[in-house]
Structure formats: structure tokens, C-alpha cells
Amino acid sequence: MKLERFLSVSDFERAAAKRLPRCVYGYVRGGTEDEQSLRANYQAFDSVGFMPRGLNVVDKRDTSTELWGRRYRMPLGIAPTGLAALVRHECDLELVRAAKEADVPFIISGSSSVPLERLQEESRENWYQAYFPGDRVRMSRILERLEAAGIGVLVVTIDTCVAANRENNARLDFTIPFRMTPRLLLDGVLHPRWSAGVFLKTLRANGVPRFANLYEEIGPPITQEPAHGFRTGRDRLCWDDIAWLREQWKGRLVLKGVMHPEDGQKAEQMGADGIIVSNHGGRQLDGTIAPLAILPSIINAVSTGFPVMIDGGFRRGTDVLKAIALGASLVFVGRATLYGAAVAGASGAGRVLSILATEVDRNMALLGCAELSDVTSELLARKTVAPL
Ligand SMILES: Cc1cc2nc3c(=O)[nH]c(=O)nc-3n(C[C@H](O)[C@H](O)[C@H](O)COP(=O)(O)O)c2cc1C
Numbered sequence: 283m284k285l286e287r288f289l290s291v292s293d294f295e296r297a298a299a300k301r302l303p304r305c306v307y308g309y310v311r312g313g314t315e316d317e318q319s320l321r322a323n324y325q326a327f328d329s330v331g332f333m334p335r336g337l338n339v340v341d342k343r344d345t346s347t348e349l350w351g352r353r354y355r356m357p358l359g360i361a362p363t364g365l366a367a368l369v370r371h372e373c374d375l376e377l378v379r380a381a382k383e384a385d386v387p388f389i390i391s392g393s394s395s396v397p398l399e400r401l402q403e404e405s406r407e408n409w410y411q412a413y414f415p416g417d418r419v420r421m422s423r424i425l426e427r428l429e430a431a432g433i434g435v436l437v438v439t440i441d442t443c444v445a446a447n448r449e450n451n452a453r454l455d456f457t458i459p460f461r462m463t464p465r466l467l468l469d470g471v472l473h474p475r476w477s478a479g480v481f482l483k484t485l486r487a488n489g490v491p492r493f494a495n496l497y498e499e500i501g502p503p504i505t506q507e508p509a510h511g512f513r514t515g516r517d518r519l520c521w522d523d524i525a526w527l528r529e530q531w532k533g534r535l536v537l538k539g540v541m542h543p544e545d546g547q548k549a550e551q552m553g554a555d556g557i558i559v560s561n562h563g564g565r566q567l568d569g570t571i572a573p574l575a576i577l578p579s580i581i582n583a584v585s586t587g588f589p590v591m592i593d594g595g596f597r598r599g600t601d602v603l604k605a606i607a608l609g610a611s612l613v614f615v616g617r618a619t620l621y622g623a624a625v626a627g628a629s630g631a632g633r634v635l636s637i638l639a640t641e642v643d644r645n646m647a648l649l650g651c652a653e654l655s656d657v658t659s660e661l662l663a664r665k666t667v668a669p670l
Pocket of ligand 1: 309310323561565
């Protein structure tokens with residue numbers, strides 16, 4: 283496959299939409315209820331525009347960025363995405379490889395299927411995202427597993443206390459745990475490349491993908507409810523648990539799903555090392571403000587230099603530069619790299635990252651900036667409708 287023919291993230295989405303069964307594509311693309319949050323994420327980039335500077339010398343450019351003393355080649359990372367095994371055979375592994383090659387962080391999802399110990403063999407720099415139950419005995423056991431595997435950054439998702447209302451999944455018969463239905467079988471028959479290359483290949487190689495990284499043990503196949511339940515106890519996780527976690531966990535601690543300035547402040551006060559401003563890609567509460575729109579207020583609420591990362595709807599280098607201009611330390615993408623992986627595994631996800639990196643570099647120059655620290659809010663204006 284000629285990956286150079288794919289010029290943008292949207293090119294990968296179109297190809298992935300053809301390749302994946304409708305229910306799998308729907309699971310990846312979709313939001314919740316009326317998809318207001320999902321639309322808000324994309325629209326937010328349209329509400330601010332650049333005021334580029336001319337005649338700045340930009341012949342030597344540097345898009346690298348530093349986080350906690352580690353320099354990454356670009357201000358991007360791969361967000362945690364659960365059940366990626368449905369998109370590509372051993373997709374978690376393919377994404378780790380793409381992140382390693384591109385020199386960006388990768389966050390292992392708590393709902394992923396390749397055991398995290400195996401992913402750590404591929405790269406020792408993975409972060410791990412937890413869906414913690416509000417039960418400290420069980421949390422301690424998970425922490426032990428993470429420590430033993432050499433995980434350095436723990437990301438706790440805080441926006442998923444209950445299951446969201448994903449009507450589009452229900453309409454397409456897609457459930458978690460995953461259940462085979464006649465409609466899904468037909469969907470598979472109509473997508474033979476996926477059935478042979480993902481479904482049957484995975485069944486033959488490893489059996490049904492598992493909830494491998496949700497709890498302290500390798501969990502059951504994704505067609506079964508884990509012994510403690512998939513979501514049991516998540517609605518009891520609270521700030522006291524975060525304070526407790528901070529005492530127990532010696533590595534970096536990040537809260538993901540922060541959408542309120544006071545929660546950003548609280549996270550910092552409790553000793554978190556950073557936050558990810560996120561509405562879960564529009565997949566949890568519908569009707570939220572876009573992460574990009576709330577980013578400035580959250581950055582205002584925390585101390586200067588406290589790492590505030592972001593995700594939600596990023597598909598272009600210009601989107602990334604808008605978040606950097608507003609003060610984000612790093613931008614994560616979820617769907618973009620999954621579409622890349624659906625098309626061509628690690629090479630496809632890698633091509634997505636390299637398209638975004640090239641766009642960041644080119645557009646940074648067009649803005650009149652030689653490095654990311656030159657990209658500030660002084661180059662941004664809120665778009666207004668011009669009077670007639
Ligand atoms: C298919 C899919 C699965 C996801 N699974 C998880 C998950 O297991 N844990 C989590 O914290 N976020 C999960 N997310 C949310 C992403 O981490 C991220 O917040 C979101 O995808 C960013 O938006 P974007 O897809 O528009 O880039 C998932 C998103 C998608 C699209």
C-alpha cells in the first residue's frame with residue numbers, strides 16, 4: 283500500500299470507514315446521545331484564527347518539546363483507546379511501535395488487550411491509563427502490577443464514573459462486553475478484509491481478545507463481563523482516593539478528563555504531575571464545552587509551568603498549534619492514529635503522526651515562529667463575523 287498517497291488524517295478516516303465493519307467504525311467515530319460534545323470538539327478549532335507574523339527568520343525550526351525533563355520530537359502523543367483489538371490485529375502493539383518510532387508518548391488503555399508487560403517489552407516509556415474502582419485494596423493490586431512492569435506515568439481517567447449513553451453503538455448492536463449477533467456476523471461478511479485480517483487472524487493467534495489490563499490479572503475475553511464487573515465501583519472513586527493514590531504511587535500521576543478550572547487546581551494541590559483536559563473525545567457526557575475552549579481558564583487556574591495537556595478532535599497541525607498557543611504542553615490524538623492503524627498498523631499510525639508533525643512544522647513557519655515557545659496567544663484571535 284502506498285501510504286504517501288494518504289495526505290491527511292481525513293484520508294485515513296475515509297479508508298478506515300470502508301475497511302472496518304460499520305459497528306467497529308461506529309464505535310471509533312461516534313460520540314454519545316446527540317453528539318454535541320463531539321461536534322463541539324471539531325468546531326472549537328474554527329472559533330479561533332491565527333494572526334501570523336511575516337518576515338521572521340524561520341529557516342532553523344524546532345518542534346520538539348520538553349515534559350518532566352524528557353524531550354519529545356513533537357508536541358504529540360497517542361491517547362488511550364480501549365478495544366483497539368477490533369480495529370487491527372494486536373493494535374495496541376502496533377500503536378506502541380508507531381509512538382516509539384515517532385518519539386512521542388503512548389498511553390496504554392485500561393481496556394486494552396495486549397498485556398501491558400508485553401507492551402513494555404516493546405518500549406519502556408509507555409504510560410498507563412487506569413479505570414480505577416473506588417476500592418483501595420483492588421487499586422493497590424493494580425499499582426503493584428504497574429510497578430512490576432516498570433510503568434512510570436499513571437493516568438487516571440476521571441470522566442467515566444458510569445457508562446455513557448452511546449446510542450449509535452446500541453443501534454449497530456455494539457456492546458461492551460462484546461456480543462456476536464446475526465447483524466454483526468453480516469457486517470463481518472460484508473467486510474472480508476477485516477474478517478480475515480483482524481477477526482480470524484486474532485482468533486487463530488490468541489483467541490478472543492481479553493480485558494488484559496483492566497485489573498491486576500489478565501482478565502476474561504471481551505465477550506465476558508470481568509469477575510469484578512467492567513465498571514463496578516468506578517462511581518465511588520473520589521478525590522480522597524486521588525490523595526491516597528498520590529501517597530502510594532511513586533511515579534508520575536496525571537488526571538485525564540479534567541474539564542473544570544477548580545478540578546485542575548485541585549489536581550495540582552493534591553500533587554498530580556499534570557492533567558489532560560479532555561471530554562473523552564465526546565464519548566462521555568454530551569453537551570460539554572470543547573477542551574480547547576476551556577483550556578485557557580484551566581491554565582489560568584493552575585501554577586505557571588504545571589503541565590496541562592489536552593485531547594479532543596485534533597486532526598491538523600494547525601489544531602495542535604492553536605492548543606500550543608493557548609498554553610497546552612502536549613496534544614494527544616485518539617481516533618486519528620486508530621484510523622491510521624486500521625489502514626496499515628504501525629506504519630499507518632506512524633504516517634498519521636508524521637503528517638501531523640509536518641503540518642506542525644510547516645504551519646509554525648507560516649505563523650512566523652521558529653520554535654514552539656514562540657507560538658503564543660498573541661498570534662490568535664477569536665473569529666468574529668465582520669459587519670456588512
Ligand atoms: C475508540 C476509542 C476508545 C477509547 N478508549 C478510551 C479508554 O479506554 N480510556 C480513556 O481514558 N479514554 C479512551 N478514549 C478517549 C481517548 O483517550 C481520547 O480522550 C479521545 O479519543 C480524544 O479525542 P479524538 O479521538 O478526537 O482525538 C477512547 C476514544 C476512542 C475513540
